[in-house]
Amino acid sequence: MKKRFYITTPIYYPSAKLHIGHAYCTTLSDILARYNRMIGKEVYFLTGSDEHGQKIAENAAKANKTPQKFVDDIVKTFKDLWEKLAITNDDFIRTTDPKHIATVQKIFTKLLEQGDIYLGSYEGWYCTPCESFWTTTQVGEEKLCPDCNRSVHLASEESYFFKTDKYVEGLLKKYEETPNFITPESRKNEMVNTFIKPGLSELAVTRTSIEWGVPVRENERHTMYVWVDALINYISALGYLSEDDELFHKFWQSEDVEIVQILGADITRFHTIYWPMILKALGLRQADRYFVHGLLMMKDGKMSKSKGNVIDPLPLIDKYGVDAVRYYLAREVVFGNDGQFTPEQFVERFNVDLVNDFGNLLNRTVSMIEKYCDGVIPLYRGQVTEFDTEIEDLAINVVKEYHEHFSDLKVTEAITTAFKIISASNKYIDNTKPWELN
Structure with missing residues (x-):
């Protein structure tokens, strides 16, 4: 390198x-x-x-x-x-x-x-x-x-x-x-x-x-x-x-x-x-x-x-923030291809990816840490389940794919790959139901 x-x-x-x-x-x-x-x-x-x-x-x-x-x-x-x-x-x-x-x-x-x-x-x-x-x-x-x-x-x-x-x-x-x-x-x-x-x-x-x-x-x-x-x-x-x-x-x-x-x-x-x-x-x-x-x-x-x-x-930066605009530009159109931009598409991508998926994950995680752990991220001492193994294996593969995509200038693919962690984490919370644990 x-x-x-x-x-x-x-x-x-x-x-x-x-x-x-x-x-x-x-x-x-x-x-x-x-x-x-x-x-x-x-x-x-x-x-x-x-x-x-x-x-x-x-x-x-x-x-x-x-x-x-x-x-x-x-x-x-x-x-x-x-x-x-x-x-x-x-x-x-x-x-x-x-x-x-x-x-x-x-x-x-x-x-x-x-x-x-x-x-x-x-x-x-x-x-x-x-x-x-x-x-x-x-x-x-x-x-x-x-x-x-x-x-x-x-x-x-x-x-x-x-x-x-x-x-x-x-x-x-x-x-x-x-x-x-x-x-x-x-x-x-x-x-x-x-x-x-x-x-x-x-x-x-x-x-x-x-x-x-x-x-x-x-x-x-x-x-x-x-x-x-x-x-x-x-x-x-x-x-x-x-x-x-x-x-x-x-x-x-x-x-x-x-x-x-x-x-x-x-x-x-x-x-x-x-x-x-x-x-x-x-x-x-x-x-x-x-x-x-x-x-x-x-x-x-x-x-x-x-x-x-x-x-x-x-106006988009002023209304939605710079991170939202940067995310949309990198995520919506595959880097190297033509694509269409409309304000409607921007709002939809913002709501689906950043508000619903990422925002929901962040809110659920922080809320549970605050509610059940006095606001301190706990050490995990529980039994390793199939869900734990799956998300750990996914994370290892995502990091590998992320670097491979960036080395080939595939920015959109790298971001899409990283987003797998967000989707999997939401699924992990749904499957493990941590709010039911003693």
């Missing part, structure tokens, strides 16, 4: 306040961080905000704010939410941080000098909300973004490109040799069959039409493409290419660290195709696992800030 654990969430886009889908990703990541601390690993847990791009500039203008003031205000709400959700991140990286910007510029220069980046021109269909270019085939006759199903527009501009063809073969080999590199496996198959096999386009890494971005030092008319800027946060936060790079060597380059990157299904392409290629070009090690969680859906489809059909987690 490796001694260290580095876990990252995606860095979220501060175009508006976060919703329950962002809380889902960050909470599950936090649970994994807490578990690994509990078993004695040294953990570094990173989250943050992706603050550049066309959409940010447009939203700032609508709000009559500078882009920096706009993101400063939104990021404060991010941090407030994570505090309310009891998130235990070790750092919060912002792509407007000078340290991050300096690292991005150094990486661009390094890749340019070694021939992995070249200057060219690009024409394609551009989706502003997703900050992504698409081919004519991908947008289809209706000219809709394959990711968000919104309209795209034709754009043409000078750009620097990253030579993806140089790294495709190595990436496919990594996929083949490392079964858990991308989880679930269906996401890996999607990347291969949808993007790589049809012919992977070289990646545009700069824009000339967007001012709100990291400047390219070698060509002042260009700013970094927002996705390239954003991906680098995972190593810039650790001090890569800076004078203080102790964390980078400790939590990235070391062979004694497990690197797990949690991401949503809608950003799989950039994280599992382009990001590993950039790491390879830089001569750095790869992450151990990319875990792609599913999407929380509403009754009318995908939850999206731009669609306005989102659930704010803060």
